[in-house]
Amino acid sequence: MTQEITRFKRLGEYLRSRRDRLQPEAVGIRETGSQRRTPGLRREEVAVLAGLSSTYYTWLEQGREVTASREVMESLSQALRLSADERKHLFELWNPGLPDTLASINEANERNQELNPQWRDIIRQLSYPSFITNERSEILAWNDQACEVLCDFGSRPASERVMMRQLFLDPELRRRMLNWEEFALHSVAVYRTYYDLNLHDPWYKEMVGQLCKESADFAAMWKQHDIQHKRVNRVVILGSGTNQPVTYDINSMANLADHPGVHVCIYTPVSV
The missing domain is CATH 3.30.450.180 (Beta-Lactamase)
Incomplete structure (x- = not known):
């Protein structure tokens, strides 16, 4: 598995972990009485909050090699209510140039x-x-x-x-x-x-x-x-x-x- 693919997968894992943590009431979503099968928000709910299509957000979370803009990351940061440290980490995972920057650390x-x-x-x-x-x-x-x-x-x-x-x-x-x-x-x-x-x-x-x-x-x-x-x-x-x-x-x-x-x-x- 290449570094680039691993980076996308870790970005996807991180997005899911933040989605699972966030409760519907924290973002103003009212329960309709239907049973929720996820510990936090649904993927489509995050997509709506971030102004993205459900398919596009799902691809990001699945770790597919999707090119996302800085504006998309900003929207996700706000939708997922990330702290300053969490937002910084999100952008470090997203930054396409980061693997090259880190190549000499080993x-x-x-x-x-x-x-x-x-x-x-x-x-x-x-x-x-x-x-x-x-x-x-x-x-x-x-x-x-x-x-x-x-x-x-x-x-x-x-x-x-x-x-x-x-x-x-x-x-x-x-x-x-x-x-x-x-x-x-x-x-x-x-x-x-x-x-x-x-x-x-x-x-x-x-x-x-x-x-x-x-x-x-x-x-x-x-x-x-x-x-x-x-x-x-x-x-x-x-x-x-x-x-x-x-x-x-x-x-x-x-x-x-x-x-x-x-x-x-x-x-x-x-x-x-």
């Missing part, structure tokens, strides 16, 4: 494994729990404070040093993370944006398949197809040894020199 991810030693030194000198990760959520560097607060990354093989794996498959981290569900929902939604846009990289599909098999919670959250972009997030973790809750804001700095797609995550303690 090579970049491999290059990111050879992180500049200077950044490893910088992370070690930070006083707050910090680590460097890429869009796959692979942990590339960390400091002692991160090991103390989150988990001992150094004791795990590189294949398991993936933050999404730790979040769902490390029972001790889950026990100590008091707002685990909220944090996990946000993390999966952010991860979904990277998954949908990295059509060329089979690593994402393999990792998501593994997580869906090994974690029912991940599978349920993944099925929601929610989308969010990375922003300052808050987490509450029981301190190692003290068992006292500590609240952190997670600040992320991106675009390190020579390392596209890499983020420095700093857990900053806050007073609440």
